[in-house]
Amino acid sequence: MLENARGRKSSREKILDAAAELVSEIGAGRLTLDAVAERAGLSKGGLLYNFPSKEALLQAMIRRMIDQVTESREALRPQLKPGPNLEARLATTTLLNMCCDGKMQEIATGLMVATAENPRLLDPVREVISETLQRIKSDSDDDAALLGWLAVEGLSNLEMHNLSPFSDQDRERIVQAINRLLTKGIAS
Template sequence: MTETAARRGRPSARQRILEAAEAVAQQVGPAHLSLDAVAERAGVSKGGLLYHFPSKQALIVAVIEQHIHEIECARERAEAEQPPSSCPVATGHIDAFAQKLCSNADGVPPGILAALAETPALLEPFRDFNRRFVERLDRSKPNWETAMIAFYVVEGMKALQIFGADPLDLDSRRSVLDAMRRLVGEEDRPAAAE
């Protein structure tokens, strides 16, 4: 992409391919995802697609990594907006998910979930994402475990949403997230005297 095209906001061929792969995977499922269909939808030649992604698995990994990058960016923005607290990392994680919940944005494209089930090695980007979150927590703070509880609550809510198995309505999910925010915010309060 030329610098002029970048300034105009036109997506690069790589980005168009990633968006096309998500759309095709949602339509036909990753098992039936063909590089030809993705190339056609992205408006690039198959050779152009292979230049960026030499295999179907490389393309699916890139879609997963892009999804994770978007989550991390949302979490960083939410974390930066937090008032000083004992655990802005956990509060940012909660708020990023709450914003996604309110925008009704989808989680991992359903077609990608099937690919994960077929090829467990594709889970590695998610494992790295989770490791990075845990590494950012300050274990010297009191009750750092509360931040981990918040992480597990958010990730569990995501899983339920992805699989369409969440028994709560949107307002109830927001209430749960608000309760988690309060719990994380209480980390610095001294324990009551016994």
């Protein structure tokens, strides 16, 4: 899907890669078509052939980020043992994994550009989040699942913006506490 018959990345993919890299390197507000074109190894005209406007490019960036998250979650599904709060565990683990390999930064800053340029670009994200909530609700009885999910949202948001005050040790304890919450629930 991502490569053509010869096994080489399409211009489209190269452009999206370049844009994602740039956004995490130079910051969201400084993403320009010139820079993207140069990084992707083609001219601005070539870029604008593939994406007729900057907004089209941003839209495609968001779309791809969403698809990556979904893919990660489904790749993880067969590895988790069934049990209570499975969907919540899937959602949280997926997010936590992404934080570590730098992808999350790209996603965050990508979203940043999106909201800065045009809040409507976030519509597909809204939809995914809504679906995730349904999923989590559909397989959990208590509120622990929601709390755990929200805590991970909070943690990854902080990490996305380089605002996390936690040491590695702190983070490890927190992750374990969230897992405990998802398996044992809130004290009654």
